[in-house]
Amino acid sequence: MNAPKERLVVIGGDAAGMSAASQARKRRPASDLEIVAFERGQHVSYSACGIPYLVAGDVAEPDALVARHPAEFLKLDIDVRLSTEVVAIDLDRRAVTVRSAAGESSLGFDQLVIATGGVPTRPEVPGSLSVGIHGVQNLEDGIRLLGYLDRHRPERAVVVGGGYIGLEMAEAMLRRGLDVTLVDASEQPMRTLDPDMGGLIADALRAEGVTLRLGERLEGFASKAGRVTAVHTTGGEIPADLVILGLGSRPSSDLARAAGIGVGTTGGIQTDRRMRTSAEGVWAAGDCVETFHLVSQRPVAIALGTHANKQGRAVGINIGGGYATFPGVVGTAVSKLCGTEVARTGLSTAEAAAAGFSAYSVTTESTTRAGYYPGARKIKTKIIAERITGRLLGAQIVGEEGAAKRIDALAVALWHGMTVEEMTSLDLSYAPPFAPVWDPVLIAARKAAEALGSNS
Known part of the structure; x- marks a missing residue:
């Protein structure tokens, strides 16, 4: 008698999750391994890193950022379910609880991949829910921002946060002809650089016409008829027709933590070199995990598509019966x-x-x-x-x-x-x-x- 078919459930349909699913399928046919992937959004396997360039106009349309559509995964016998969120993991029952427009249901698993990505930092200040305040965490965010730009034709943009996303979105707004102000609580943009090198970025921003408000903390937003009109900082008021948040993100590990899966000091899910979590048969990869910095020899949480793809690939190879590791990062x-x-x-x-x-x-x-x-x-x-x-x-x-x-x-x-x-x-x-x-x-x-x- 043939052994019963196993089921792999993947939570998260972007880089890490779909890399894991694809690699597992390469090594194990549908007759041996059923694969079901849940994605709470409307897109899978896309380049989130390309969103600023979509907004700037370098990328012609959102579809260009999608590496593989759900129909392509269907041909690989990977069941992708969009607009469906996993809300709980039950390790005792070996099942996940999922929520969609049809309500809640349960699905069992033999192997589980957690690839829940990151949670964008949203400021808890007055007016933060005003229309015209946008994050750029996923492709839906980018599409919504494009729609807002086309409908309302804003003239003044305020970017909150001077990291990589803030820098890229400031350029995107400049390219679209907006007046741009960048606000950061730090005394320099790109705080991951030394101050002298960060100062060069500040000079470059000013040379491109960006107004810098450095060393100023965000205090709130003003609005009229529900739409943002200004940003309030410790340095005063900044008029704004559009606000873009570039405050970074944290690992989306709450689902794992609630299930009793180990979470590290960085807030990321703990894994070994093969990307196995503390729970038997449960793997994790991508922005939701904690990884190892090969220079500092300390745990870090670094959100990058390169790491997510490599980690997801390792997970899929291991589930497929092979052997693969993710040794760590150097922070490039x-x-x-x-x-x-x-x-x-x-x-x-x-x-x-x-x-x-x-x-x-x-x-x-x-x-x-x-x-x-x-x-x-x-x-x-x-x-x-x-x-x-x-x-x-x-x-x-x-x-x-x-x-x-x-x-x-x-x-x-x-x-x-x-x-x-x-x-x-x-x-x-x-x-x-x-x-x-x-x-x-x-x-x-x-x-x-x-x-x-x-x-x-």
Whole structure:
């Protein structure tokens, strides 16, 4: 007699969840494994990172951000159920409770993947429910924002939050011709950078015409007839026809916590290297999980589609009978504001100190191409290294071009625990249209190596 078919239930239909489902299906046919994926929204398998570029007009339509539609998963014998939210997990009964327009129901599982993503930070201040205040967490948010822009033709936008999303949405609003003000409680935008590098981003924002209100805390919103008209901060009132929230997110782990599944100090679901949770047969991946920082050796919660896809892939391979791990992260991220690119990897100076390292840093300025070649632009590179050993701990780059990809070389060096002295011999590519004979990465590494003796 054939063994009974197992059922895999996936909670969350974006990068992590659908990567897990797809990889599991590749390894186990429908006759062996039934797969049901629940998504509370109306889209699956899309690029949330592309939403700012959809709003800016670089991406022609929302559908372009969708990697796979539900019909494509149906061909793979993956049952995707949209507009259906999982509201409870019962580990004893091995079942989930789901809610849809038809009401509540229950479905059992043998294996469970939690890929609930992140919960956007919404300020609990007066007027926060006014029409015209938008987050950009998912594709539905992006579509709603586009509709609001088309219907109401706002002229003044206030972006609250100076992180990656805030920066990208500020550019999107500039591209659409709006007057843009950016508010942040920190004294600099991009607080994951050191202050000197964050200051370069502030200068770039001002040069593009963005009004900065730094060091100001959000106090509330004013509205008329239910629609936002102004933002109130500790520095005063800012008129606004549109507000975009870029305050970040936290791991969506409440469902797991309520079921008794382990949640870490970062608020993310705890997993082992294979992405297994504390509950038997329950896996987790994506923005909802806590992961391991390979440099600080501490748990972190970092929301990025790259991590979500890799983690989901590992889950699917493991469920499918293979073996895969997700070893951790080094904190690599990139963004841009119009012509200025910003990139970082590893630890900032403050993060290195908090992790217990005795660190030093060097900052160098170079050009993106050979100085004589047309179009050469300035680029600033900062390296943070450990005293005595010279081991690379982190790096930051700000420039008009080339920052985004040069950080990858530094991320690889960081991943493999290289010292700045070892990095000076890296065989990086050279041709005048792409780099000077001494690439900015090599210049920074050389300066850091030279400074090592005086910092020992």
